[in-house]
Each structure stands twice: as C-alpha cells, then as structure tokens.
C-alpha cells in the first residue's frame with residue numbers, strides 16, 4: 424500500500440462506510456440484484472460489483488461491505504445481425520458473446536485478449552486491445568446502450584441520447600451503479616493478417632515513430648533482459664482467413680495459464696535467480712516464437728475471443744499508458760529502468776511486459792487515450808516478493824514520462840497524480856458520481872482515494 428493510501432485509511436475518512444461485515448453475493452436475476460441494492464436491503468454497504476475478477480487493484484472488492492458477483496447474469500438476450508448489434512446480460516463472458524455472434528457470421532470490434540472476462544467488467548473497467556484501423560481503443564466504445572441498477576436500487580437506461588452519461592458509465596468502475604444489460608455494436612467477421620517480427624528494443628524504438636502514424640494494430644511482448652521484442656502487427660485484409668480458433672486458444676492458454684504456472688514452480692524449484700531467470704526467458708522466447716509466430720498468422724476478433732483456459736488469477740500486473748509520440752524514447756527508458764531495478768534491488772518481473780498501441784478514444788471521460796493515441800506497457804510477474812516495490816518504482820517511472828493510469832489496472836497510483844492527469848474530466852466524473860450516489864453506497868476505500 425502506498426504511503427498516501429495508508430495515511431488516508433488512518434484518517435478515519437471511511438468510518439461511515441465501514442459496517443464491519445463483509446459479504447459475497449451472486450444475484451441470479453434482475454429481481455435479486457434489485458433486492459440486494461434496495462435502500463431497505465440488509466446487505467452491508469459499500470456495494471462492489473465484480474465480473475471475472477481480473478482487475479489488479481481493489482476496485483472490485485468490498486472487504487467491509489458486499490461484493491456482488493455478476494457472473495451468473497450471463498444470458499445472451501438477442502443477436503440482431505441485420506442491425507449489427509447484440510444484447511447480453513453484463514455477466515456474459517467475452518467468449519460466450521463471440522460464440523453467439525459467430526453463429527450469425529458476426530463479431531465484436533477489436534481483438535481483446537482474456538476471453539474469460541465479463542462484458543460488464545470490460546465496459547466499467549478499462550479493457551484495451553490492439554485496435555486496428557479506426558477501431559476504438561476501449562472495449563466500452565462499442566456500447567450502444569446500457570441498463571443499470573442505480574446505487575439506490577432504481578432502474579436506469581442509458582443510450583446515446585444521454586451521451587454524457589454514457590461517457591461516464593464507460594470506465595465507471597462500478598461507481599455509478601451496476602450494469603446488468605448491455606447492447607454492443609457488432610460487424611460481419613473481418614479477417615486480419617498478423618505479422619510477427621522479432622527485434623531489439625532499439626529497433627522497436629526506431630520503428631515506433633512510423634508505427635505510431637499508421638493505423639495498424641500493434642501488440643508486443645518485451646523481454647528487457649534479453650533486449651528482445653516480439654512484435655505482432657495486425658492489418659485488416661479481405662483475403663485473410665478468420666484464422667484457427669485452436670491457435671488463438673493455445674496462445675491464450677500458453678500466455679495466461681501455462682507460463683505463469685511454470686514460472687511459479689521454477690520459483691520454488693530453482694532458488695538460484697540467475698539460472699531461474701535464464702530458463703524463464705528461454706521459455707518466454709520459445710512460447711512467443713512457436714505459438715504466436717507460427718500458429719496465429721491470421722485471425723479475426725471472433726477467433727481471438729475463442730474460449731481459452733485462463734482464469735487470470737496467476738499473476739500480478741500493473742499497466743501505464745504513454746503518448747505514442749513519445750514511445751520511441753519511453754521504450755528504451757523502460758528497458759533501462761528494468762535493468763536498473765534488477766541491479767539495485769535484485770527484483771525483476773519473470774513474465775514479458777505486454778504492450779499495445781491504442782487509437783485515440785474519447786468514448787469515456789476517464790479514457791487514457793482521450794487526447795491522443797497511446798501505447799500501453801503492462802508489467803507482469805508471478806506473485807514473488809518484491810513485486811509491490813517494483814509496482815511503486817514503475818509508477819514513479821511512469822509519472823516521470825507523463826504516463827496515464829487506469830484505475831483497475833494500475834497499481835500504486837498516487838491520488839494527486841491521478842487528479843493532475845485527468846484534470847477536469849475527473850472533476851466532471853466526480854460531480855456525476857455524487858449525483859448518482861450521494862451516500863457513497865458504491866465507494867470502497869481504494870476508490871475513495873481518487874473519487875470522493
């Protein structure tokens with residue numbers, strides 16, 4: 424916990440929220456959800472909605488209130504291929520949505536990883552992927568309308584006729600109410616080519632300026648200690664096949680389940696860090712070389728969402744976003760930062776850093792790409808000691824390079840810095856939050872640092 428968070432908690436500012444009980448509930452239908460959130464409900468506040476639980480911060484838990492797990496509300500209600508839209512309950516997993524659409528030859532925009540996350544979590548939490556062409560950076564940009572249970576248990580419908588409200592609900596982290604139904608844009612399945620290259624950090628830096636100007640989709644895996652980057656560049660191509668689901672499933676399973684488990688075992692089996700990290704880097708390089716390089720040379724949003732085996736709970740991560748125009752310098756500085764921290768503290772992340780290029784996206788007030796295209800850097804590690812300190816150092820690094828955070832993915836975020844970065848957009852969001860939740864029924868200590 425950061426010093427700021429620690430002192431805020433000690434200040435007693437949250438006494439009003441602390442009912443001393445903690446409960447976990449899973450509504451099975453809308454009536455259940457309304458009963459839980461009603462003003463006369465016996466459930467302890469604050470209420471915190473949770474989807475698949477893949478956030479890396481405390482945004483989806485209520486240690487002294489009620490965590491509302493939305494995963495049982497997961498029906499696909501309607502696929503309208505003619506008008507290009509799908510309506511689902513918010514607990515539906517992205518893989519289920521992709522399957523329902525694929526039956527009609529349709530797909531969602533953008534190839535977002537981690538198919539096990541929920542639609543509600545992907546809309547209310549920051550969810551990004553390598554956006555190709557003019558695709559939005561945020562999953563939430565595809566939302567046409569939402570249905571919500573407000574913090575006082577009332578029903579609310581939000582669509583583009585209430586553009587301000589829709590922009591606030593995207594990336595609202597469950598503070599404005601619980602989303603129970605979502606209508607998303609869909610399009611016919613559109614193939615893309617995925618070109619894989621291996622390069623050094625300096626080579627990526629040289630190409631970064633050019634890549635920032637083109638609207639190709641870009642994802643990469645960066646191994647700072649091998650000075651190697653595995654680059655995945657995606658372009659729409661009418662001749663490209665939609666790719667094989669098997670390859671994408673294997674890739675998701677390899678990256679989010681097998682690698683973390685192997686690395687965790689190595690932490691116990693190989694105590695000598697030099698030897699352990701040499702094996703870790705070789706396994707990472709092999710996974711990238713074989714799975715990404717050979718099995719997923721083409722795809723579509725539909726195949727990239729294929730059901731994988733990951734529950735996403737095997738590791739720790741923290742994501743920061745940097746202006747794409749600065750990325751040529753930032754990526755080299757990040758490599759040097761990782762080497763320096765290893766030198767000074769002995770800690771290093773055992774998983775590759777994941778990067779994405781994001782198009783400019785103003786669909787949400789708290790969008791990290793609101794002003795310009797950005798590149799995300801997500802540091803990832805299995806849970807080894809030293810991670811928390813690394814996350815603080817990464818935060819300091821990010822601040823010095825003008826990084827932008829996301830409240831569900833960025834650890835150790837200083838509230839003053841968040842206010843500085845989001846400025847008026849944060850003020851506007853806070854005003855809207857106060858109107859919808861004047862009694863702070865959805866506010867836990869973590870979120871209070873930034874939004875109270």
Ligand SMILES: Cc1cc2nc3c(=O)[nH]c(=O)nc-3n(C[C@H](O)[C@H](O)[C@H](O)COP(=O)(O)OP(=O)(O)OC[C@H]3O[C@@H](n4cnc5c(N)ncnc54)[C@H](O)[C@@H]3O)c2cc1C
Pocket residue numbers: 471472473474475476477478479482483484493513514535536537539540541542543544545546547548549550551552595596597598600601602603679733734735736831832
């Ligand atoms: C293996 C792995 C891979 C990942 N890959 C990516 C990636 O490629 N790109 C990316 O951007 N992120 C990625 N993430 C981060 C994470 O998946 C996203 O942040 C995602 O949006 C969270 O979805 P979730 O269903 O797990 O929601 P949770 O983490 O449970 O919740 C996220 C936020 O949304 C709120 N919320 C959840 N449901 C609702 C609802 N129905 N109504 C209102 N609020 C709600 C919660 O309170 C919380 O604030 C990854 C994480 C892991 C573990």
